[in-house]
Structures are given as C-alpha cells and as structure tokens.
Amino acid sequence: MYVYDEFDRTFLAERVAEFRDQVTRRLDGALNEDEFKPLRLMNGVYLQLHAYMLRVAIPYGTLSAHQLRRMAHVARVYDRGYGHFTTRQNIQFNWIKLDNLPDAMAELAEVGVHGIQTSGNCIRNVTTDQWAGAVPGEFDDPRIWAEILRQYSTLHPEFTYLPRKFKIAITAAGHDRAAIKVHDVGLRLHRNDVGELGFEVLVGGGLGRTPFVGKSIRPFLPARELLSYIEAIMRVYNQYGRRDNIYKARIKILVHEIGAEAFAEAVEAEWEAIRDGALHLSDEMIADIRSRFVYPAYEALEDEPAEFVAAMGDPRFATWFANSVHAHKVPGYSIVTISLKPVGAPPGDATADQMDTIADLADAYAFGEIRVGHEQNLCLPSVARRDLPELWRRLDAAGLATPNVNLVNDIIACPGLDYCALANARAIPVAQEIAKRFADLDKARGIGRLHINISGCINACGHHHVGHIGILGVEKNGQEFYQITLGGRADEQAQLGTLLGPAVSYDQVPGLVEDVVATYMELRATPQELFVDTVARLGVEPFKERVYAAH
Numbered sequence: 270m271y272v273y274d275e276f277d278r279t280f281l282a283e284r285v286a287e288f289r290d291q292v293t294r295r296l297d298g299a300l301n302e303d304e305f306k307p308l309r310l311m312n313g314v315y316l317q318l319h320a321y322m323l324r325v326a327i328p329y330g331t332l333s334a335h336q337l338r339r340m341a342h343v344a345r346v347y348d349r350g351y352g353h354f355t356t357r358q359n360i361q362f363n364w365i366k367l368d369n370l371p372d373a374m375a376e377l378a379e380v381g382v383h384g385i386q387t388s389g390n391c392i393r394n395v396t397t398d399q400w401a402g403a404v405p406g407e408f409d410d411p412r413i414w415a416e417i418l419r420q421y422s423t424l425h426p427e428f429t430y431l432p433r434k435f436k437i438a439i440t441a442a443g444h445d446r447a448a449i450k451v452h453d454v455g456l457r458l459h460r461n462d463v464g465e466l467g468f469e470v471l472v473g474g475g476l477g478r479t480p481f482v483g484k485s486i487r488p489f490l491p492a493r494e495l496l497s498y499i500e501a502i503m504r505v506y507n508q509y510g511r512r513d514n515i516y517k518a519r520i521k522i523l524v525h526e527i528g529a530e531a532f533a534e535a536v537e538a539e540w541e542a543i544r545d546g547a548l549h550l551s552d553e554m555i556a557d558i559r560s561r562f563v564y565p566a567y568e569a570l571e572d573e574p575a576e577f578v579a580a581m582g583d584p585r586f587a588t589w590f591a592n593s594v595h596a597h598k599v600p601g602y603s604i605v606t607i608s609l610k611p612v613g614a615p616p617g618d619a620t621a622d623q624m625d626t627i628a629d630l631a632d633a634y635a636f637g638e639i640r641v642g643h644e645q646n647l648c649l650p651s652v653a654r655r656d657l658p659e660l661w662r663r664l665d666a667a668g669l670a671t672p673n674v675n676l677v678n679d680i681i682a683c684p685g686l687d688y689c690a691l692a693n694a695r696a697i698p699v700a701q702e703i704a705k706r707f708a709d710l711d712k713a714r715g716i717g718r719l720h721i722n723i724s725g726c727i728n729a730c731g732h733h734h735v736g737h738i739g740i741l742g743v744e745k746n747g748q749e750f751y752q753i754t755l756g757g758r759a760d761e762q763a764q765l766g767t768l769l770g771p772a773v774s775y776d777q778v779p780g781l782v783e784d785v786v787a788t789y790m791e792l793r794a795t796p797q798e799l800f801v802d803t804v805a806r807l808g809v810e811p812f813k814e815r816v817y818a819a820h
C-alpha cells in the first residue's frame with residue numbers, strides 16, 4: 270500500500286471545504302445548476318437520471334481495509350446501502366443527497382480518497398492490473414509508475430482543459446488485465462535485451478462511439494523517461510486534438526486522422542526538446558515513490574498446508590478454489606478474486622455489509638489490502654494458502670463466494686437506463702436475465718471462459734466492443750433494441766467485436782445469447798477451445814446463420 274503524507278491530507282480537506290461552500294451556494298440558490306455543474310464535475314459529482322452520483326477514484330485499484338470500511342459507512346449513512354464498482358477502478362455512489370455530499374466527501378477524504386479528476390477533460394484515474402505486486406512473473410510493480418503519473422497529473426495546470434478526457438492504463442505482466450490497448454495511452458512495462466526497465470507506449474485506443482485498438486508508437490521507452498514522454502504526448506494532443514467537435518476530440522481520432530507514424534514523429538520531436546529537463550526521473554525520485562509502497566511481511570509457508578489439503582476434499586471448496594484463486598509470486602500465498610456477480614444481482618454492486626465483511630476478511634487474512642479490477646470484481650492479493658478454507662467459509666456465508674469468475678455470468682454491465690441520463694436501453698436487467706439462464710454453474714464451467722459485456726448506449730461504459738459477446742443498447746422508435754457483437758477481447762490480443770446481425774428486442778437478448786453459446790459448444794474444436802478462439806477461427810457467419818434462423 271502507498272502511504273500518503275500530510276500534504277495530501279491537507280489538500281483534500283481544503284478541497285472539501287471549498288466544495289461545501291459551493292454546495293451551500295447551490296442550495297440557497299446563489300448558483301444555478303449550470304453554474305454549479307463545472308464545480309461539481311471537478312469533484313466527480315455527476316447528475317444521473319434520478320439523483321446526483323459521486324464517483325470516487327481508487328488509484329491503481331488498491332484499497333486498504335480501512336478505506337473500504339469507510340466506503341461501506343458512506344454507502345450506509347449517505348446512500349442506499351450499496352456502492353457500485355466500475356470498469357475504471359472507481360466506486361460510484363448513486364443516491365447521495367446534495368446536502369450530504371460534502372459530509373460524505375469529508376469522511377472519504379479522511380481516509381485519503383476523493384473524486385477529483387474522475388470527471389472532466391483531464392487525465393483520469395490511472396488504472397493498472399489488480400494483481401499488481403502479487404502476480405508471478407511481473408517485470409516491476411506497475412503501481413509505482415501509476416503513482417508517479419498520478420502525482421504528475423493531479424491538478425496539472427496545462428492538462429486540466431484537454432480537448433477531452435484522457436485515460437492511461439499500465440500493465441507489467443505477460444497477460445494484460447488492465448486493457449491497455451483500449452486506452453488513450455497504454456503502457457506495457459517490460460525489460461529490453463540488456464535488462465533495462467521500460468515501456469512499450471501505445472496511443473489512440475478507446476471505446477465509445479468510434480472504437481479503436483491503440484497503436485504502438487514506441488517499442489521501448491526507458492522507464493525514467495516516462496514523464497517527459499507522456500508530457501510530449503499530452504502537448505501534441507493538446508495542440509492538435511480537435512476542440513470543435515466533441516465526437517472527434519479524443520486522441521484516438523487525432524491518431525487515426527494523421528496516422529500513428531506522423532503522430533509518433535510529432536511526439537518524438539516534442540520529446541527531444543524536453544527529455545533532459547525537469548521531468549527526467551532521477552533514481553532518487555523513483556526510489557522515493559517505491560519506498561512509499563509497503564509490502565506485506567510474507568512468511569515462509571508451505572504451498573500445500575494440511576488445512577488446504579483437507580478442504581480440497583470438499584467439492585464446493587475445490588470448485589471455488591479452481592475458479593477464484595490464482596498463483597502468487599510468494600510460495601504459500603494465493604491471489605483470491607471475490608466475485609461481485611452473484612447470479613441475479615446488478616454486476617459490480619456491493620452492499621455496505623459486504624464491504625465491511627470484505628474489509629474484515631482483508632484484515633484477518635490478506636494484510637488489510639483489497640483490489641478492484643476492471644471486470645467489476647474485487648480481489649484479495651495476498652492470502653496464505655492455509656487460510657483459504659476459512660476465508661472461503663466466511664465469504665460463502667456473506668454471499669461472496671460465487672465461483673463464476675471469468676465465466677458466462679461474470680458479466681460487465683454499465684448502469685444503463687436504471688440510472689444513466691444518457692442511456693438508450695437497460696443494461697443491468699439484461700445482465701441479470703442472462704446470468705439466470707446460465708445459473709447452473711456446472712453448465713457455466715463446461716462453457717469455460719466467456720466475457721459478456723453490456724452497455725446501455727454507444728458511450729461504451731460497459732466495454733461492449735471488447736466483450737467476447739458484446740451487447741449494445743440502441744433505441745429505435747422509442748423502444749429498446751440491442752446489437753450483438755462477437756469476438757471482442759480486451760487483453761494483450763485486444764480486438765473489437767464483429768457485428769452479428771440486426772438488433773433484437775429486449776426480450777430476445779437472453780435467448781439469442783443462449784443460442785450463440787449453444788452454437789459455440791457444437792462448433793468448438795475441442796472442449797478447451799475458448800469461445801473467443803472459436804469465433805476467431807470461424808468468424809461470425811456460422812453463428813449468424815444459426816442464431817437468426819432460430820429467431
């Protein structure tokens with residue numbers, strides 16, 4: 270965990286005081302909603318369909334038990350008893366009343382969290398692998414670099430009014446869990462032939478109305494040059510990004526329009542001019558940030574302790590273990606994913622009681638640390654294997670041990686028409702209906718890894734373009750319809766899905782998804798061939814033929 274200093278704490282307290290004053294002026298009518306809007310957005314406060322919503326950043330997805338407990342408290346006291354974990358390592362509170370917002374923010378600020386830069390045309394919360402620092406084979410802990418970027422970008426005067434919002438993601442492992450290829454800038458940490466640490470730099474990825482997979486503009490950037498190079502990218506974007514048309518303002522459009530090569534050349538030219546300046550990271554600066562990450566005091570433990578071996582005799586434990594537990598870099602420890610997708614519940618929601626339970630379990634078994642992944646699940650990054658049986662029993666008792674991670678009912682969904690003012694269609698009920706169709710977990714396991722992503726409109730908050738099965742809500746003559754895409758993926762082989770055929774009505778979606786899955790089961794080359802690989806091998810045609818014949 271990163272340790273904040275007095276400067277951070279003082280700044281946050283002052284910011285809350287400033288917002289409290291703005292809310293008072295809004296409430297007594299001195300500010301109208303239009304005047305209040307830019308002020309609230311600076312603090313992560315949106316106006317949704319029914320209420321204000323507070324978006325709080327969870328830097329690099331890392332939370333302490335203390336912070337999570339405070340979020341539970343905020344959900345319980347100021348909201349309706351739950352919070353929503355999003356695809357961008359944020360948590361959203363949907364129902365906080367305006368006059369309560371400053372108090373809620375003050376309570377969050379006390380534990381070092383806030384909504385600054387979770388909205389607006391600035392560099393947003395830098396995201397990374399939720400298994401950072403714990404997963405075997407990592408080139409370095411990507412959170413150190415995310416923190417360097419966080420400090421650099423927070424309230425950066427030049428980058429507060431970019432043409433459009435800006436998202437940076439970092440991965441440092443072989444398997445990309447941070448979806449770097451669908452971010453404005455994606456950074457892949459690795460080592461070159463002589464063992465130096467550096468980044469492959471990708472630009473111009475993104476979802477939304479015009480989706481693109483990012484393009485690599487530099488195979489290797491020495492890590493200490495990170496800030497000067499990012500600054501060069503930001504300057505080029507700030508200068509040439511379009512401000513005349515909101516739909517063409519993202520960096521992905523600029524990169525597309527001038528070409529990745531020309532973009533790279535402009536960045537390199539800018540970089541040459543500034544690379545040896547103040548943004549050059551010295552070894553001391555990097556060491557200072559590194560030293561503020563405190564790692565658990567791991568013990569020398571057995572990988573197969575008696576408690577664990579005995580529990581494996583219980584098929585329910587063994588199933589959960591196979592589904593939710595991943596190898597750790599330290600022998601005797603595991604990484605545990607906690608599914609926030611119990612069948613039939615809104616994906617990514619956690620109740621205040623569940624948050625408290627997870628905080629308690631993190632304290633008891635996981636060095637007080639919790640992580641948030643872009644799949645809208647939580648994770649305990651370091652659990653001794655001897656504690657897994659006890660942890661599982663307690664998770665199970667709290668309804669948090671559904672063994673469906675990465676399976677067909679581990680669905681990503683945006684809030685859609687249930688909350689969002691921009692939605693064309695419902696997303697949460699679609700996810701709930703589909704999850705129910707695959708509620709039999711044996712059946713879901715037989716299907717294997719399959720990501721379904723649902724967005725209620727073209728803005729793509731549910732990442733539908735990169736779902737193995739993507740579902741997009743559209744509106745036709747005032748009615749909800751859904752376009753289906755197949756074959757998208759968000760990992761190191763990121764790809765946008767291909768449209769299956771004409772949009773279908775709300776009622777038809779679950780049946781159609783069942784048909785797609787049944788077709789895959791028939792057509793897969795072996796039971797091990799993943800859905801997305803079958804689609805890559807055969808294209809969408811065979812699916813289209815069978816599915817639309819049935820409807």
Ligand code: HEM
Pocket residue numbers: 315316317322354355356357361433451452474475476477478519682683684689690691728729730731732
């Ligand atoms: C008040 C609720 C929300 C509003 C008004 C909203 C608005 C938007 C808009 C307008 C875009 C498109 C941006 C663009 O074209 O550049 C967008 C994209 C996005 N939003 Fe949201 N959103 C909301 C909630 C959420 C939630 C709950 C999540 C996560 C579950 C989320 C995650 C994202 C992501 C990942 C994108 C992807 C865009 C990209 O890659 O370019 N948003 N959102």
Ligand code: SF4
Pocket residue numbers: 683684685686689690691692693696724725726727728729730731
């Ligand atoms: S995808 Fe559309 S409906 Fe869903 S949260 Fe984003 S803006 Fe709202």
